[in-house]
Amino acid sequence: MNGQVVVTGMGIVSASGCDAAGVVDHLLTGHSGIGPLRSFDTTGMKARYAAEVTDFDPAPHVAPGRLRRIDRASQMALVAADQALRQAGLHPAGDRTVGIAVGVSGAGQYQNLPIPWSRTHLVNRWMALYQSRNTPYFQTFLIAQRHGLHGPQATFSAASLGGALALGYALDVLRAGKADAMLAGGGEIQTLLNALGMEALDLVAADPCSPFSDAPGMTFGEGAAFLVLETATHARQRAATIFGELVSYGVSADAYHDIANDPAGNGLRRAMRKALASAGLEPGDIAWIRASGTGHREQDVAESLAINEVFGGGPLPPVTSTEPCFGHVNGVSPALGMVAALACQNAGHVPVIPNVQPPRPGCDLPLPGFAGNAGAKPGDFLLNAVAFGGNNATLVAGRYRSARRLPPLADADIAITGIGVMSPLGHGRQPFVEGLRAGRRGIAAIDRFDIAPGVVRQAGLVPDFRLRTLLPRVDPRRRERLVQYALAAAGLALQNAGIGPRDCAAERRGLIVGLTRGPMGPYERFFGTVLRGEFDASTAHLMLRMGRFSVASELAHVFDLQGYCATVCHGVTGGLHTLAHAVEVLRRHSDLDALLVVAADEVGSLSLRLFDALGVLARPDESGGERLRPYDPKATGTLLGEGAAALLLERETRARTRSARIYGRVTGYGLTADAAREQGGLEPGGRWLERAIRLALQEAALHPADLDWVMAHGCGWPAYDAREVRVLTRLLDDQPVSGVVGNTGLAESASGLFSVAAALWGMASGEAYPIAGDSQPPDSLNFVLGTPRPGDYRHCLLVGSTERGANAALIVSRGD
Known part of the structure; x- marks a missing residue:
């Protein structure tokens, strides 16, 4: 079966608003969600800005007895999931099977907590319980437990690709008939250690990020987003409101390096073409592109090359990014971008890049709002995601069209x-x-x-x-x-x-x-170094190597595996x-x-x-x-x-x-x-x-x-x-x-x-x-x-x- 899959509920907690309506108001006025970083002391740091959620109060949503046992990222995720299910009018019960897919980076979700790294550090039951709850799939479990979700579960711990993989997994599960509906998304926060690491790698912007501009650099953020997806048939049967359609996706690996991305953008180009082919679309059918557009110096150029090549040197659709609205929320960024894209399209608009600046060499893209470039019109769009280690994903989504015809899918043993x-x-x-x-x-x-x-x-x-x-x-x-x-x-x-x-x-x-778990060696060496008061570029590289995504990146590189690539936890x-x-x-x-x-x-x-x-x-x-x-x-x-x-x-x-x-x-x-x-x-x-x-x-x-x-x-x-x-x-x-x-x-x-x-x-x-x-x-x-x-x-x-x-x-x- 290759039936249509639609979005019937969306939830979001972000620096640009804590519900979909608020996010639309914020984005359509062109305001950035980035402000001075307040979560921790930035004295002596280049990173002075972040997209922080300043008006989030979990108390009305989480019982007091559980609040102290649930990390901030999961608190936001619980609220975004609540919103999405409530908007969908979906109450998992009876014979209805609802599953959940979560996509996160895999980084620790707690803030500034001492880690036992040597034999001399105390390890007690409290510390062990903390560690057992610090696995990415704990967030998945919390949401499933809260709402009684008994369908398939998956947690993607794949750096900045996690949310895109979660949405793609949900699409596959629904088309396979393994669930009636799926909840997909995730929640993450910005931590001091992440900020120190990205700064040591010279990836942080001195000012609020402006993707593809003369001032490269990333601004990190926090937030959560979830979408309810179901087959169009199931949605019509229960008279659900349809907010959009997830049409297809494509995933690829650069197989270029264990950490770095292919500077030519070849992997992302393949992902975009796969997604278009799976949707039965041509490049000319695309109304606009929500780019990965993080502000990363090399990634922005590689993405520009990939977009230009996919569109064959012809007219490019408008290209925008939601990173200045939400910051880079690692694995959750694709889910945040999808909620923003669909919510804005339903309001008759497409989000623009706040504070857009002149593009730098190699980033010759039509950025709405710059140099008279026209804004995009709602329609079918591409959403790109690019992660460390050279992993890429593209999603095709848009307004629901009942007359849409997808390519037939042949059964395969x-x-x-x-x-x-x-x-x-x-x-x-x-x-x-x-x-x-x-x-x-x-x-x-x-x-x-x-x-x-x-x-x-x-x-x-x-x-x-x-x-x-x-x-x-x-x-x-x-x-x-x-x-x-x-x-x-x-x-x-x-x-x-x-x-x-x-x-x-x-x-x-x-x-x-x-x-x-990721590699234990760099994990122990990383925290040993941090607790000795040391942090430099080599420490930051340890942080990357303890990420779960690094295993898949090494395998893809060594064995030249350039197709679908995912890390699941x-x-x-x-x-x-x-x-x-x-x-x-x-x-x-x-x-x-x-x-x-x-x-x-x-x-x-x-x-x-x-x-x-x-x-x-x-x-x-x-x-x-x-x-x-x-x-x-x-x-x-x-x-x-x-x-x-x-x-x-x-x-x-x-x-x-x-x-x-x-x-x-x-x-x-x-x-x-x-x-x-x-x-x-x-x-x-x-x-x-x-x-x-x-x-x-x-x-x-x-x-x-x-x-x-x-x-x-x-x-x-x-x-x-x-x-x-x-x-x-x-x-x-x-x-x-x-x-x-x-x-x-x-x-x-x-x-x-x-x-x-x-x-x-x-x-x-x-x-x-x-x-x-x-x-x-x-x-x-x-x-x-x-x-x-x-x-x-x-x-x-x-x-x-x-x-x-x-x-x-x-x-x-x-x-x-």
Whole structure:
């Protein structure tokens, strides 16, 4: 299905107003939202201006007891989401499925909070709880919990691209029929550390920013924006007011550098052309462009080159930017720009650039309001987003036209043709499979870093790792451990698939990376430097390298992946969610032939101490040791693991053309959310987890009795494991149940893909692997224990939930 998707609700909290009507009044008078920076002392700094929300009071919107536990960015996000749902008249209830997609940069949302960076710094439960709430997906969970949103969830932590990816994801989910409506957007603030970092990189404007002008530089801001999207059919059925239409989107990677953008704008040019093609439009059909237009010296020039090339040297439509209205709010900027664009168009106008100045060389664009350039007229428009690391997105939106005809979308079967694993059991297929067969635990005493007294001393670490051995042409120097794990797994998957440049052009190969945390090394070094009172350009570069987006940028650069590129953040079993997302992207984007899916985790001293302080790690039991015992009612907690797994997905017709081996297919998936108030977000009965499984079965045209094997993710958390057992007991007959967490430890994102790799290799060899260790699970399920169980396994169910209750179920069917 390639049906129309419309916007029926919008909410905004910004420096230019705290509702859509106020923003329109502000923007149409040409006023900037930028003023003197008041959030922190700027003495000695170049950054003296910001777009701050000065009249925001969260108290009427957030209960006093919760207010102190919710950061300012999430407070604004809650209010913007409330506005959007209220304007849409949408009340998630009954059979209606509403999901949520959030896009943020991934930076810390708290202001000036001490971070424990060395063994001498105190780590207590309060600090650990703060860290657990400082993940990007916590904002997603808060909004879903508040409104009872039980549909698909996704959080994009992709620098300044996050909001655009969230809107694109919502579009794909709706067209796939996976939800009735989606809420998409996000909230972020400006922090002192971000200001110091951007200033050290010489990116900050001395005066309020003026994109494309003689005075380059960025001005940062804060705010939140959300949009309610639904299919036009669903909106008409409930007589909703339609404010606009989201028509299509295109995403690309420069594959130019791990941090810098391609100065020629080639990646953005590809994204713009993809978006136009997906919309069935020509450049001449575009009425105006909301440019990324941040004021960044090189990015503005590159965007100007891309726009000129897409429009072929002919007349350019008016080009404007909303950055002087809202400041640069990192990953939320695309959502803010979309709300402003649609709200102003509905008022019969298009936003202009406040304080527009003469363009600088290389930025020869028709900026409305300058040198007599005419203002734009409402119509279909492009919204561009450009991020550090060379990631780009373009959205096509405009007024809703019921007569609009979109290009037909051909159904595509998606095959898995490559598998790569870097795990605590070893590197590649052989040690991984042999370890699973033997029920071997890759968990051992930690010897890679010092451990604070009293902290759990065991984890599943990747042994004897040397990137040069696995990828001789890739230089490991200055590459963080997490990045190296991801590179190694990706390289193994591509080698295993036997795919090369002649098989698939670079712009037709894409990438999705699933992470829970960014690289731990630069994170610890960054805060260590800051707390010593030091901050210079090298410190700022550390800040960029600890960003989650940096992993995808490195992978795209090394393997020349120029197609779709996204970083998504889910939490525990996030790899399953990432794979489901990848399947839908490849189905819906005919400009792609192959998509690399990577999930990676790293255990560091800080992460170990924080988990330990939360009280979720295994304690010495009656044997005197720390043991991970999945599904055992007497388990005392989990043990952490690390590593990376990668899968190469291809359109099956394309794979068969090059005679590729097909390991398996994802024949169905279901995504739901508990949005519960108990147990940190997990609904004990597993109602929504069961719903996810039934959705996956429905898409695969299977019944529970048709399943041959189940891979689950019990990890030694009694409540989490018991919930899985309850659900599977209700659904299964006597099918064998396995899991890999006992072998690898709990690798938050990668465990999901470790399980997929185990299922694919197990089905190929006709064996279901045992749960490792001496766990004593309940006999209500047919757990595989001790030795592998031979059988003819055709369909494997993989099921898992995040610690916040976002559920994923996938049916993986055997390949050739």
